[in-house]
Amino acid sequence: MSRLCFLPPYLLRELASTRPDGEEWVTRLLARDDGFRLQRSLVPTAAPSASAAWVVHTADNASSLPGRVVRRAGEGPSGDVAVDEAADGVAASLALFAEVYGRDSYDDRGASVLATVHYERDYVNAFWDGRQLVFGDGDGEVFDRFTKPVDVLGHELTHAVTERTAGLVYEGQSGALNESVSDVFASCLKQRLLGQSADEGDWLIGEGLSLPGVQARGLRDMAAPGTAYDDPRLGRDPQPADMSGYVDTTDDNGGVHLNSGIPNRAFQLAAVAIGGSAAEGAGRVWYAALTGALPARADFATFAAATLAVAGEHADAVAGAWETVGVTPRATTAGPGQPPPVAGSSGPSGSSERxxxxxxxxxxxxxxxxxxxxxxxxxxxxxxxxxxxxxxxxxxxxxxxxxxxxxxxxxxxxxxxxxxxxxxxxxxxxxxxxxxxxxxxxxxxxxx
Structure with a gap:
């Protein structure tokens, strides 16, 4: 069962190194995550009415999922801002996939979407666990509630779509594509709600998630990877903008949150070149590539070839976007991003027999x-x-x-x-x- 968390590990490391209680706070947070993951397969998930397109629960700052039902599709606002943000964001995400791409929920079979807010206390993350969406309230110091930016909701729901379509393996370049696809449709959702064309959008992921005083425009900038934030508590945005800056690492499943900046920028460039709505222009191309015959371990070159194969009249715009970020379309999987080492391979540095x-x-x-x-x-x-x-x-x-x-x-x-x-x-x-x-x-x- 998959679990998709919103904050990348390099941000948590920066928080741990700069907060007075950072190391203790972050490691305790991660330990809570582990405890939940080991237990969640034993926690029964409530089955909502088949007629409910979505159901929002509250965990009441505990960790039991899905929690207490607060609002269902068709009901009015609850008065709880996180609940209502989650409801609006899930409904808008489902509408995007249904109205633009003809997709009936994340599984294309009308599955009801479960969402839970107020998960744990000071929880600085959001994730899809294979069954539902879960959102924390933030720490009140650096991060606000994770239901606040609608693109966070769109990002996590898109992970569910990817899981049920291409099933992109979450490591190396296929993992970075998995992350990028979520950012792509999150941005399409945000611009659609704002009535913006591709050239009018700010292309920021997580805008408004940081609290006042934090030097951050968002968590990622699809138009200019590496420029979203520069703050003493968060460090500097490390995303590369093209293949010359590709990060070859074993951290974060091969740098999936870092290297996603490269295909993110390719989409932004293609969307602007095609013009009009990003969702209905470049978004249709990316959706067709995602739901076509794409291998689960597709690398950037393979995905680029898949987008070109379905681009039609937009082929020149798509080809130019990939060329700008240094990716040459190729219908085979290769390049950085190999499976993780197994027992007996090199592990953390500084090891000794004791x-x-x-x-x-x-x-x-x-x-x-x-x-x-x-x-x-x-x-x-x-x-x-x-x-x-x-x-x-x-x-x-x-x-x-x-x-x-x-x-x-x-x-x-x-x-x-x-x-x-x-x-x-x-x-x-x-x-x-x-x-x-x-x-x-x-x-x-x-x-x-």
Whole structure:
């Protein structure tokens, strides 16, 4: 079951390094995410009425999903601003796909969309978990509520569409395309609601998500990747604008939130060149490519070729856009973005035979959080003893590898020389506890 989080890991890392309580706050947040993910398959999901196009719940600042029903399609405003923003955003997203692309909900079979707001406390993320959309209220310091920008809702719902169509594998270039496609239709949604043409749009993703005083126009700028923010708490927007800046990394499933800036810019350029509505111009081309015979591990060149194949009269505009960002269309998959390493491959740096290291990347913000415990020098006897016992019974070969899922986290683990990269959905209870002890030693015992 996939989980798509809005904030990329590189933003969380910046927050951890600049807030007075940042490291403790961020690692505790990530630990809560892990606990939820391990438990969510056991939590029954309420089945809404088949006639309800969408149902909005509230978690009442807890973590049980889907929570309490607050508003259904056809009902008036609830008076809760987050509930009503979620309702309006989901309804508008469904209308975009239905009215422009002829798609009946995310599965094209009329599935009811479940959404939950007020998830946890100070939760700075939004995600699609394969069953529903979930939104946090933000931390009140850097981020506002995640239902505020309508493009956040459009982004997450589009992940569900991608999951049910091309199923783009969430790593390397196919993962960056997965992220980019969500930004593409999020931007189409925003401009459609504002009545803007492609050349009138601001092309910002997450505009208004940052609170006053934060030097950020948004989280991403599709027209000018790398310029969305420059703030002491967030750092500087690291997205590349073309292939000359492509980031080859093992973090964040191969830099999916970083390198998505390249196809994002290609779409923006194509949309402006085609003219008129981005949704009805370039959006139709991108939707046809996404829902055609696109391989799940498509790289940028393969996706570019797919867009050209369906571009028709707009072929020159589409070809020029891809050329500007340095992508040459090719109907084969190649290039950066290989599967993650399995047990025995290189893991976090600074390893030793008596050290336990954990490096966590991914999530919507693309941040990286890491920690290391040298068992030979660890002064906390209880922590050292528990880690030694855990390492002694864990076999990373049983959990390594696997297919990453959109906006979910990936862990690079080094357990006294035994190394692997493990997608979060494969974390066992023992591995989760290792991560807690290394990243957040103050985590309560209830997380065990």
């Amino acid at each position: 050290a336990v290291s954990v490096r966590r990347s991914g999530g919507f913000a693309g941040q990286v959080v890491e920690g290391r415990v040298d068992l030979a020098e660890e002064p906390d006897e209880q922590r050292r003893t528990e880690l030694e016992a855990l390492v002694g019974r864990i076999d990373l070969r049983e959990v390594a590898g696997g297919t990453p899922q959109p906006d979910r986290y990936v862990f690079d683990l080094d357990l006294c020389g035994d190394r692997a990269q493990v997608p979060e959905q494969h974390l066992t209870a023992d591995l989760r506890r290792v991560c807690e002890l290394v990243l957040d030693p103050g985590a309560p015992s209830s997380w065990r």
